[in-house]
Amino acid sequence: MTNEIQNFKGERMLQRAKELDSFWAYNTDELPKDKQLLLLDNVQFIYELALAQLELQSLGVRFEVTNGLREFKLIETKNEEELQKKLAYFKFVKGKPTYYFQIIQKNRTRSVNQYLTHWIYPYKGKFHPQMIRALLNITGLGWGNTVLDPFIGSGTTAVEAQLLGINCLGIDVSPLCVLQSKVKTESIDVLPQIREWKEEITKRIKPSLFNLEGKTIDDAINLIPDEKAKNFYRMAKLVAISDNARRGREFSNAFLKNLEVMISSVSDYIEIIKKLNLKLGKMDIKTGDSRALPLNKESIDGIVTSPPYSIALDYVLNDAHALKELGYDLSEIREEFVGVRGKGQTRIDLYNEDMKKSLEEMFRVLKPKKYAVIVIGNATYMGQEVKTVEFTINYAEKIGFKLVKNIDKIIFGLYNVMQKENILVFQKV
Ligand SMILES: C[S@@+](CC[C@H](N)C(=O)[O-])C[C@H]1O[C@@H](n2cnc3c(N)ncnc32)[C@H](O)[C@@H]1O
Incomplete structure (x- = not known):
């Protein structure tokens, strides 16, 4: 454990658990x-x-x-x-x-599955990382193989693939998701540069005698020559903006606090890589459209992904403050997103059309006999259940996938619009 921050949330949880002698996650004594x-x-x-x-x-x-x-x-x-x-x-x-x-013992949060850099940015609809690790194993992926997640979201597949030495190609239409996924997997390459810039950035946060020239935090971030370190600080700012917008926390305090925890998490990641002598997978994360993948036919060893669940969540609206901060026009960017265009039945029809194209693309880029795991659920829209799971199975089988496993996964209280999701394992036969 590093000394970067002394009193992080996970540490308090750890102390309490020690007192109670009950917390499973960290008990390696016996x-x-x-x-x-x-x-x-x-x-x-x-x-x-x-x-x-x-x-x-x-x-x-x-x-x-x-x-x-x-x-x-x-x-x-x-x-x-x-x-x-x-x-x-x-x-x-x-x-x-x-x-x-x-x-999983390298955790700076109160949530058992938000270990290492997984916690960075409160993205709605994250995968359970443990499940992704298992699915990567189940689909037979191993060191040197490449997994594709064409809806990479907050980067869960990327982090888990990286840890297992599997290369990951992560694509998302949202620049916020691409940034998150990159920061979670690439900051370990630039920890010295991140530390080097800390003072310069933090002194812009609160006006003081040392900041007489009135430069903003953005001015300082833009000076960082290394792209990965720059991304790290852009993300730190977005985490604080989110804390401010969603939880009403004062921006500068939120920024300084989160920054410490982010740096500690990156440092934890490096420590565990060294301790376990992990050979990491290579990461390639970029903005793109799942309906037109920038990939050759039969070039991918496996797919693990979770598309938008029909129209369950408006990803543009949900991340509006961060997307605006990154300089995007919301109505323009909306046009590229699956599941957020149109109203009423049109919205569902457009979603289905987009998903057909995405499934065809997954089929095209996957190598024969390999697996595509799609985690998806039915959503309730205007009082009616939208049968996205059935739709996905039917269309995937129509284009040549074979459903080899369908595992029910009950979920609790996700925006009250979903009750169940399914882990669908398809094979390209
Ligand atoms: C259910 S979330 C994925 C969550 C992810 N599994 C995770 O662990 O964070 C679906 C993602 O699809 C993305 N998306 C929507 N339309 C897309 C498109 N046309 N191409 C690529 N990604 C898209 C959204 O930005 C969102 O991040």
């Missing part, structure tokens, strides 16, 4: 040597148990579920070390802590 495969304590749902079993199967393990479903007996495996390195839902493999269990 390594139960006799436990062959022990699930992480946060695994609670049936879909998670299903994914845990699928990831074992995909890694060629023969196993038996024992003891209240939380412990698995390992009957046969070719490579124990591989399990320790890759598994997403397990805490121990034959008494040794998994890499994932060690990674």
Whole structure:
């Protein structure tokens, strides 16, 4: 743990948990040597148990579920070390802590799944990172392969692929999403430059004797020569703007506080890479349109993605303040987004047309026999359920995908418009 900040939220949670002697996420004191495969304590749902079993199967393990479903007996495996390195839902493999269990301990937030840089920017509709790690394993992706997420959003697929040594091509129509995804995965390359610019940037935050020339924070950010370090500070500003708009926090305090936590999270990421000697995947994240992917036919080893759930969330409206801050015209940018154009039935029809094109593009760029995982749910619009899941399955099968798994995933309280989402695993046959 670095000394960058002393009293971060996760630390308080950690202290409290120590007092209570109860918090699962960080308890590495005792390594139960006799436990062959022990699930992480946060695994609670049936879909998670299903994914845990699928990831074992995909890694060629023969196993038996024992003891209240939380412990698995390992009957046969070719490579124990591989399990320790890759598994997403397990805490121990034959008494040794998994890499994932060690990674999630690097957390500066109160939320167990917002470890490392995942927390940066409060984006609505983020994937559960643990599930993505499992899905990358299940689809057989490994070191040197390339995964595509044509709706990269806040970059969850990118971070998880990077950690597993899988190259990731992330595309999103929203420049805010591209920025988030880049910052989460690229800031580790420029931590010294980020630290070097900290004083120069923070002194612009509050007018003082040292800032007599009246330069703004933007002026200082624009002076940063390194693009990745510049992106880091642009993001830090957006996080503070969001804190100010959504939670009413005073901008300069929010900026200074978030900046410290962001720097600490990047430093955590670097520490865990060193500790576990991780070989990272290469990242290629850019703005683009899922309906016309800038990729050659059959060039991708796997797809893991979550498109807009029909019209459940207006991504343009939701991030309006940040998109404006980045200099975009909202009505112009809206034209490119899936699921936010038109009204009433027209909106649903346009969504379906856009999704058909996106599915065709996914099919075109995927290599034969490889998998595309699409996480999607039905939304309720004007009192009626829009059957997006059925639509996706029908159209994907029409163009040549085969549905090989359909896992129900119950979700709680997402804007009151969704109750269930599905993990659809398609194979290009
Ligand atoms: C459900 S979110 C993805 C969330 C992501 N899985 C995560 O973990 O943050 C859907 C994303 O689709 C993006 N999107 C909408 N229309 C698009 C288009 N035409 N091409 C690419 N991305 C688009 C939105 O900006 C949004 O980020």
